Structure formats: structure tokens, C-alpha cells
Amino acid sequence: MKILISGLLLVLTLSSMAQQKYWVYLKDKDTTGYNPYTFFDQKAIDRRIRNNIPVYHISDVPVNQHYVSVLDSKCDSVSYASRWFNAVCLYATNEQIADISQLEFVTKIEVSGAIPTLCSYEGGEVAPYTNSVLETQVTSMQGQMFHNAGYRGDGVRVAIFDGGFPKVDELDCFKHIRDNNRIIKTYDFAKKTENVYHGSSHGTTVLSCIAGMANDSTPIGLATNAEFLLARTEIGLEPFSEEENWLAALEWADQNGADIVNSSLGYTVHRYFPFDMDGQTAFVSRAANTAASKGILVVNAAGNEGTDKDWKIIGAPADADSILSIGGVQPFTLTHINFSSYGPTADGRLKPNVCAFGQVEAHGKKKMGTHYGTSFASPLVAGFAACALQTDPEMSTWDLFQEIQHSGSLYPYYDYAHGYGIPQASYFLGVDTDTLNPEIHFKINSDSIEIEVFPLSGDAPEVHYVFVHLTDPDGKILWYKVITSYENPVMRISRDEIAEAQYLRVHYAGLTKEFKLKN
Structure with a gap:
């Protein structure tokens, strides 16, 4: 059997003993014993019903374990088996992958190897925080209107993919979440354990932008009453794993009932070219579109390549058509912040979709501070989306996506720096706030x-x-x-x-x- 090994020319110069990571795609599945009602969390079932998605679908059936066992015996190690793509991620030498390509149940082989970038700009706490920005990062979205109406993300489950969540299990900023048992599940896809309270503090800051409370009980983000799934997917110095981890986290979030996923990762120059940012080429963009087909709203940072003359445009997976891609604006002008990536996509589609503050006041591992990056604009909008969904829990995810765009402060105007502008709560509450009559x-x-x-x-x-x-x-x-x-x-x-x-x-x-x- 002749099998297409996509991208294999990239590694032919390596010795036959050198290991490379591959995705091996399989021809079919064994559906024996599969029951979606026991496999999925009830919220995952409810999400499918709400979005008119079949509860039983072949793409949800786990990979055939016999195939996995055979592959495991013929390669160095199996890393992950994806039910959505019906594919196995594994390490193998050139000789091993040539042998695997002859297996009758293998349909295609791809080289894996993208490395992500956290979409924070010169990351870290660069200055003491000020109440002026802290308050306006919420009021710029009219978040106080959501809160005054009783909408704080209750009943909405949000998954966060990041590099770690140190001190989330200790900080007062998250006490209200812990006290109400709203961290539903955690998983470290790098170390294969449930402990995520280590690693990069970036995820800690991102969670605070969705649901944290400052020391004076001022909300940092909007969805202070949401439920959370915390996934550590980014592992810094270990290359070529995060793309796989991101997909694994998506499938895990789907199984565990996530309504919304917030991701602050972008995949650009380490594997792809600007012309690949078409929403279909990058592996993670295809994964993100699959998540959307399962009724999950994926909210992703647009990226921080706005000042990079060699790239500049939206990165993957923010280029995906059904993903809500978030640009960054300056707090005091509400206009594009210089590092925020620009649209459109390589195939000319509008991105980013909407925007929020690219400079925020949020909690790090130790204290409140000023943070920069579209990776902090994204969770502000994810928190907004949770409150918006609470206003109409039967709203489909596609309708939620569209309505968030329609709520933008610039809508129906759009551009490639701001998208449709900053989402506004008044749109979902049916309140007219226009007083200027321009x-x-x-x-x-x-x-x-x-x-x-x-x-x-x-x-x-x-x-x-x-x-x-x-x-x-x-x-x-x-x-x-x-x-x-x-x-x-x-x-x-x-x-x-x-x-x-x-x-x-x-x-x-x-x-x-x-x-x-x-x-």
C-alpha cells in the first residue's frame, strides 16, 4: 500500500536513527462498547443538544486500541491518540515510519513540529497596578451592566489552556472560585498529571482576567461565578509537543463539558508561513474548527506580531473561521495597541473578530500588576462571552459568536486592527446607551x-x-x-x-x- 507521508522531505537529511514526531491517520474505528452518555460529562451532552449536534457521532468514538497497540510495537513511543482526527501521535525513526506506512490500517502520515508562542508582550508584571485601568478594562465592555443584572457567568463552564496556574490553589484572588468548588477538573498535558499549580504564571494571570477579584473586591474580569477546567498545555523548553497538547486539551475540554475555551497560544514562524494562515492549513486551526463543530466557543488571542514586519498577521489557531479571535487596544484611547497582530487572514477573511484591552491590571503569581499582550485581551472577552451566554442559556454557540460580533462598539464597521470593536453588554441586555446623537x-x-x-x-x-x-x-x-x-x-x-x-x-x-x- 502506498501511503502519503506529508512533510517527510523535511527530515530525510536526518540519520535513519534520528527520531521525529508524526501523526499517523487511521482508516476506521471500533465502535464496540462506546456509549456517549457514559463517555461525556452531562454538560457536554447538553451542549450538543443545545446546538442541534448529534449526541452520537463517529468522530467522538475513541481510537481503535488494537491499532494503537500495533503502532506502539513498531515505534519508539506513542504520545497521543486523537478521536477527532482518528490519528495517533508518535515518535519514530525514518526506518520505523517507513515500516508503519505499510500497515493496511494507515491512511496518511504527517510530520508534527509546531512550537507555540504565548501571546503576552514582554511578559510579566511591569508596573504596580492602577485602579483606573482595572475599572475600565471591565467598564469598557459595560461589564458592570452584566453584574448589575445578575450575570456573572453562572452555570457556564470555561476551559483555559495555558502554561501553568501556580498559586491559583492559594491566592485570595481566586478564593471565591475555590470556596464554591468551581474548579471542576485540572490536567497537565505535559507531565500527564492532574496538578497544574506550577509552571508559568501566565495562566494564573489569564484566569484572573476572566474571574479574578482584586484585593478590594473589585472584579478583574466578568465571569466571577463561572466554572473552570484548567489545562496546562505549554511546556516552554520542550519543543514539538504543544500542538499535540492543545488538541488533547480540546478533546478533554469537550468531554468534560466546556462551553467556552480560552487559549493564549499562537503558532507562527516555527513551522508555518504567513500564507498558511488561511484557517485550514495549520493543525491547531483544524482542531479549533472541529471544536466549534462540537458547539464549543473557542476564544483565542490574535497574537503580538503587530510590530514584526516579517509576519505581522494573525497566527494559528486565531486564523480559523469559527474561532473568536481577539485583538488588543490601548486603555485610554480604545484604539489598536501597537503589538496586536493585524488581519486579514491569508485568504482575506476578517480577523480579529473583536478586541479588548491589550494592557490590563491582573493578578500574577504574587501580586496585582500591569500586563501586556493579546493573551490578556482574550480572557477578558471569554469572561464577557460567559456572561452573554448566561443571558440566554439556550443560545447556540454560532449565535453567541455572531451576537458577540454584533455587540462590538464599532459594528457594523470593521477593520483589520479592531475587528468589530469592543463587545458591549448593553446589546445583550437590550439597553440603549447612546446619548450623543452624532x-x-x-x-x-x-x-x-x-x-x-x-x-x-x-x-x-x-x-x-x-x-x-x-x-x-x-x-x-x-x-x-x-x-x-x-x-x-x-x-x-x-x-x-x-x-x-x-x-x-x-x-x-x-x-x-x-x-x-x-x-
Whole structure:
């Protein structure tokens, strides 16, 4: 039998005794004895029913253990067996993998080898925290409206994938979670144990951005009453394992009833190229799309490649179509923070979807501090999503995904830095918070189009920025800008600049206005 060994040319220069990691795909499964009602947590069953997903599906059946045993006897070691992909991850030499490729139940072999990056920017606690940012990282999403209405993520189960959660079992920041037994399960996919309270403190900070409480009982994130599954997937100095761990954690989270997954990992230059960021090529992006097909909302950091001229765009799995990808904004302007990765995807789709603070006040292993990165914007939105789901527990995950986009502060305007803006609680609560009554005017000249807005920032209670983009007939953004609004016209666009454009769209202070440039 001739088996396709994808990517094998990457390792042919190695000696025949050198080990490489592979995914070996299998032809079928043994369904004997499989019962989804005993295999899955009840919340996983409920999620499938809520999303009109079959409770019994062949992709949920575990891998045939006979096949695993045969592979184990022919390789150095088996690392993981994925039920979703019906594939086994293993270590083997070139000679061993050539032998394995001849097995009649093997359909395809891929080389494994991506290394992730935690989407924190110059990670760590870089300054004492200030209440001004702590409060606004919540109020920027109108989180206080959720809390005042009694929505704090009750009954919603959130899985967090990260590099470790040291001191979560001790810190006062999480006492309310521990006292109510809301850490449902934990697992370290690197060490194969249930203890996750070690390793990188990044996960500790991320959890605080979802559900932590500051020393004065001020909420750091929104979902203070949610339930949690904590997975350690990132292992720092050990290469080529995290992509496998990420998939394993997704399947574990699915089995244990996660409604939402927050991930702060990005996979970029260590294996992939910018043109691979199409939502279909990267292994983790395919895994993320599978999770979405199971009714899980995956919330992932957009990445911190915004200043990297050699990459700059969204990384995997944030490029996946059904994943809520989160960009970062500055706390005091609510505009793009420089390191946050830009969209679109390699195939031209809108990313990021929405955004939140890329500079946050959150709890580390020892104390509160200032932290930077889209990996902290992501959990802010994950906490928001938990509260949004609580407002309508029967809402499908796809509807939740769409409604979070529609709640964005810029919607229906969008761009490749901010997506649809910062999610707003008032949208889910049916509350109208617009009080400014802004106006946008287009003035057509022979050689240009002028944009005017009213009231100008100098005449309004607060500063508002003007967001402008031009799109082609297919909706692809040709360019976009963010400008101040102190003097009219706020922008003059020449006829040459709009030659290829179909639409001019402007967003100002909650109002979006569109001008059709061509019939």
C-alpha cells in the first residue's frame, strides 16, 4: 500500500536513527462498547443538544486500541491518540515510519513540529497596578451592566489552556472560585498529571482576567461565578509537543463539558508561513474548527506580531473561521495597541473578530500588576462571552459568536486592527446607551470627498475617534485609518485614493455611515 507521508522531505537529511514526531491517520474505528452518555460529562451532552449536534457521532468514538497497540510495537513511543482526527501521535525513526506506512490500517502520515508562542508582550508584571485601568478594562465592555443584572457567568463552564496556574490553589484572588468548588477538573498535558499549580504564571494571570477579584473586591474580569477546567498545555523548553497538547486539551475540554475555551497560544514562524494562515492549513486551526463543530466557543488571542514586519498577521489557531479571535487596544484611547497582530487572514477573511484591552491590571503569581499582550485581551472577552451566554442559556454557540460580533462598539464597521470593536453588554441586555446623537456628513468635491462629524470632540463630553475604511466590491478593505475629531473636515480623500473602491464607511461615536462610490 502506498501511503502519503506529508512533510517527510523535511527530515530525510536526518540519520535513519534520528527520531521525529508524526501523526499517523487511521482508516476506521471500533465502535464496540462506546456509549456517549457514559463517555461525556452531562454538560457536554447538553451542549450538543443545545446546538442541534448529534449526541452520537463517529468522530467522538475513541481510537481503535488494537491499532494503537500495533503502532506502539513498531515505534519508539506513542504520545497521543486523537478521536477527532482518528490519528495517533508518535515518535519514530525514518526506518520505523517507513515500516508503519505499510500497515493496511494507515491512511496518511504527517510530520508534527509546531512550537507555540504565548501571546503576552514582554511578559510579566511591569508596573504596580492602577485602579483606573482595572475599572475600565471591565467598564469598557459595560461589564458592570452584566453584574448589575445578575450575570456573572453562572452555570457556564470555561476551559483555559495555558502554561501553568501556580498559586491559583492559594491566592485570595481566586478564593471565591475555590470556596464554591468551581474548579471542576485540572490536567497537565505535559507531565500527564492532574496538578497544574506550577509552571508559568501566565495562566494564573489569564484566569484572573476572566474571574479574578482584586484585593478590594473589585472584579478583574466578568465571569466571577463561572466554572473552570484548567489545562496546562505549554511546556516552554520542550519543543514539538504543544500542538499535540492543545488538541488533547480540546478533546478533554469537550468531554468534560466546556462551553467556552480560552487559549493564549499562537503558532507562527516555527513551522508555518504567513500564507498558511488561511484557517485550514495549520493543525491547531483544524482542531479549533472541529471544536466549534462540537458547539464549543473557542476564544483565542490574535497574537503580538503587530510590530514584526516579517509576519505581522494573525497566527494559528486565531486564523480559523469559527474561532473568536481577539485583538488588543490601548486603555485610554480604545484604539489598536501597537503589538496586536493585524488581519486579514491569508485568504482575506476578517480577523480579529473583536478586541479588548491589550494592557490590563491582573493578578500574577504574587501580586496585582500591569500586563501586556493579546493573551490578556482574550480572557477578558471569554469572561464577557460567559456572561452573554448566561443571558440566554439556550443560545447556540454560532449565535453567541455572531451576537458577540454584533455587540462590538464599532459594528457594523470593521477593520483589520479592531475587528468589530469592543463587545458591549448593553446589546445583550437590550439597553440603549447612546446619548450623543452624532452625525456624519460627506461633502463631494470635484477632486475629493470630505468627511465631517458632529459634535466634534472639543464640543463633546469625551474624545471620540473617527474610523474610516475603503472596501472593494467584494468587501475587502483597501485601507483604513483612525483619526481624531477636533476640526472639520476630519479627513479629505482624493479621487485617486478611491479609484478602486466600492464603498466608503465611517464610524463615529456609535454611528456608522456608508457612502457608495460606484454603482
